[in-house]
Amino acid sequence: MEFMNPGAFKANAREALTDENLRSAMGQLAAGFVPLRQAAVDRLPEFDLLRERARELKDHILANLDFYLERFERNCTAAGGQVHWCATAEDARQAVLAICRTVDAKTATKGKSMIAEEIGLNPFLENHGIEPVETDLGEYIIQLADEPPSHIIGPAVHKTKDQVSDLFLHHHRKHGRTERQTEPAKMVAEAREILRQRYLDADVGITGANYLIAETGSSVIVTNEGNGDLTQTLPKIHIVVTSLEKVVPTLEDMTTFLRLLARSATGQEFSAYTTISTGPRRPDDPDGPGEFHVVILDNGRSAMLGGEVQDMLRCIRCGACMNHCPVYHSVGGHSYGAVYVGPMGAVLTPSLLGIAETRHLPCASMLCGRCEEVCPMQIPLPRLLRHWRERAFEGDGVPAAERWGLSIWAWFARRPWLYGQGARLAVRLLRYLGRERGRLGKLWGAGGWTDGRDLPAPEGRTFQELWRQRRGKGGAA
Amino acid sequence: MARRGDPGREAIFAAIRQSLGRPAHSAEARRELDDHIGKHRANLIPQRGKGDGKELVDRFRAMAEAAACTVRTVAAEAEVPGAVADYLRENNLSTRITLAPDSWLSGLDWASQPMLETRGGPARNEDEVAVTPAFAAVAETGTLVALSGPDHPTTLNFMPASHVVALRASQVVGAYEEVWQQLRKATKKGRGFAMPRAVNMITGPSRTADIALTIQLGAHGPRDLHIVLIDDQAGQE
Incomplete structure (x- = not known):
């Protein structure tokens, strides 16, 4: 399997199709998420109306993106936060490093962040003497395995329980654990104990953001484990790494997206923890970080505005499209050779990296349309996949x-x-x-x-x- | 710091405007968009977020239990310390509790429960049980809302393995939007309002499905979330 090379899609897929562990894991994924989502949607009669409203709202935001970003910046700064604008992945890496250096950071705990994956933050920090510690259990597992995520909300969804048992046995020896755990409850407890100390020792906590709220200058994370909250509350500095299109006007607008997110992602009514963070610790606060930084990444997104692929910027990263994609079920996330996988990745990756290197990705689809049917933001994924197929055909590199x-x-x-x-x-x-x-x-x-x-x-x-x-x-x- | 004249910043805003094919908003367009923000209009509130007092409290309870919370109703706030002690004893949990330094909560008669050992302040790693108030609760999904501040350290919601929340039934609202209205009122400052550093929306205990898609409670935060619900609504309607 060639990670992070979209050109290797065909070879990767061929290998993935004969991987028994992957078949077993992907079978569980389809059997789990699909009926759970459907049941959650059936329990909320207004679900489709909410999708309509959310699509209209996001289109309005994108059409006025500069205004809402300015408001976010003004209000975040007024609350004592610091905003860092980064046109490229390199700019964002340097911004994070510069902040870490102000406290001579040795370790940084991390909540789950796709933007951190997009900018390749972990290897960069390691090369600069800062140890990144993933705290989301799925991210922690793939960090131990030295692999990229294979799903945007379940990064280790390709791993079977047995594989995780082996990884923990191998990597937890240095923490004095010598017994191979096979029960998920015991495995979770072991990781919890080991990671708890890491939170307490970290100099910097890095999280992503599901939303940035313009009216309050806040960032918002949605998690189930509570790892993001410990990551951002315990260290001296909280760094949010996020991208431009995450901004929403008000708390009410955020609420509309939240009503769709968990139901589409895991079939939950609401994720366990939704946290709105505004600025650093106040003078009379008993806990919380002393500094609050928001690193806002463009990295090709501004160029998607106003064009045929703008609709992709509506994505709220729920993963429903991949949970329902027969191609994703067959080949798993790693085959795509990219940070973003499944149907949303097959559209977004060419938009961010260009179609020349990524021309196989829009072809990794039967255009069956299930992705569009379940997309809470009504993104016309099949149409966008066709768009990229046409661009690929117009370009060089077609045999x-x-x-x-x-x-x-x-x-x-x-x-x-x-x-x-x-x-x-x-x-x-x-x-x-x-x-x-x-x-x-x-x-x-x-x-x-x-x-x-x-x-x-x-x-x-x-x-x-x-x-x-x-x-x-x-x-x- | 956000810097006007920061070349990275200017390049991003220029790129956005170029792609959208228009210049920056006029002063009038800005005023309109600011007005739009200022109205705080709800987009769509599902039917399930509406209803009267008793109906909403019942829905909150059912939704919280569906999210793996346990709920016990008491008739008056004076019964809260006893209910907490009962819960800890019945579940073989530690009787050393960390109380949020909230004047209402710490003003309850904790001395009436000699088996409980209480202290206040932010969480320490060795703490096993936190007892906190909540700012509000949302019936729609059984969600508790907590605000950070001197009276409610955020760490109490996440570090100890057990979290007990004392909630008055009159704090239960139908939809999230009602919480935002209350929040703006409670933190009013000048013409706007001052968000607390952290607003935590909590729906059930911490969980993960990252190992073989089986749900495990207590991934990093509390393994159990218990709500002592004070029935203070009698005769209100």
């Missing part, structure tokens, strides 16, 4: 066979009579070739299909012929 094949098909498709005749001929030929078994085990030029499975032989008539026949019988036109 000659693919380009020629599509050109030939397009030539016929624009000549309906000829297309019909060609299809008739092909269908009858395939029927003849598969006449004995009703399916084809090998077909020249279609090895990509027949190497892995048989191709069912057509029954003998084309769709157009059947359509004409049914219409002739007075069926629905």
Whole structure:
């Protein structure tokens, strides 16, 4: 598996399809999240109306993004916070490092943050002598395994319980643990005890943000474990790493998105902890960080505004699209070779990195449309995937066979009579070739299909012929 | 610090405006958007966030229990220390408790429960049980809302393994939006309001499903969240 190389998608996917552990983990994911989400949606009759409102609201925010960001900055600063604007990932890494250096930080605890993943914060901090300690249990597991997340809300969802047992046994020896735990409750308790000391020792706590609130200058995190809260409350400094499109006008507006988030993500009515943080510790506060920094990243997002992929900026990172994606279920998150995976990643990654290196990702979809059906923000993911497929075809790097094949098909498709005749001929030929078994085990030029499975032989008539026949019988036109 | 003239900042704002194909907002457009913020309009409140006192309290209780809280109702606030002591004893929990230094909560007659050993202040790592008040509670999802401040250290909500919250039934509202209105009123300052450093919305104990998608309580925060609900609404309606 080649992590963080979207060009390796095909090779990664081939490897993933034969990985028994991954199959078992992905099976559990589909069986778990899909019915849980549906049940939560069924319990809230206003769910679809909320989606409409949330989409309208986010479109309004994006259309006035500069205004709301200025308001956020003004109010965050008034509350004693510091805002750092970062055009690129490198700017953001340097901003975080500069803050850490002011207290000569040795360790930084981290709540789960996709932006931190996007800017590659952990390896950067390590290279500069600061140990990053992931505290979300899923992030902690993949940090031990030295892997990137494979899901935006369940980073270790590809790991089986046995694999986690082995990881804990191996890495917890240095904390004096020598017994291999196999019960999830005991494993969680062991990680809790080890991480508790890390929170207390950390100089800096780094979290992401689900929202930035313009009217109050606050950042908001949503977690279930409470790890984000310990991360940001105990150290001297709290750094929020986030991106521009997270800003919302008011507490009421945040509330609308919150009503959709947990239900879409895990099927919970509400996550266990939603925390609104505003500025550093007040003079009479008994606890909390002495400094509050918000690092706001652009990294290609401003260029998505006003164009065909702007809709992707509505994403609230619930993960419903990947939880419902048959391709994601088959190949898992690592195959995408990118920070953002599944359908949302297949649209966002080309938007952030360019289509040249990422051209396989929008093709990692059957365009079945389930992602759009479950997206709480009504992002037209299939349309955006098609958009990137078209851009990929226009660019370089498309193999000659693919380009020629599509050109030939397009030539016929624009000549309906000829297309019909060609299809008739092909269908009858395939029927003849598969006449004995009703399916084809090998077909020249279609090895990509027949190497892995048989191709069912057509029954003998084309769709157009059947359509004409049914219409002739007075069926629905 | 946010700096006007910060080249990174200016470049980002210029890029946003270029993509949107328009200059910065005019003074009038800003006023309109500021007015929009100032109205604090609710977008859509589900039916389940509406109702009268008793109905909302029952819904809060049902939703909190569905989120793995336990709830015990007492008839008067004087019964809170006894209810806390009972809960700790029944569940074999430590009887050393850390009380939020809130005047109402610490004013209750804790001395009436000689088995309890109480202290106040922010949480220490060895603390096992925290007892705190709440600012409000939301029926919609069984959510408690706590505000940080000298009377309520944030660490009490997260560090000890058990969290007990003393809540008056009259503090239960239907929807989150009502909490925001109350919050603005309670922290009014000049023409605006002063957010506390932390507003914690808490729905059940800490949990994780990161190991094989099985739910485990007490990932980093409390393993159990117990609510002592004071029935102070009798005769109010």
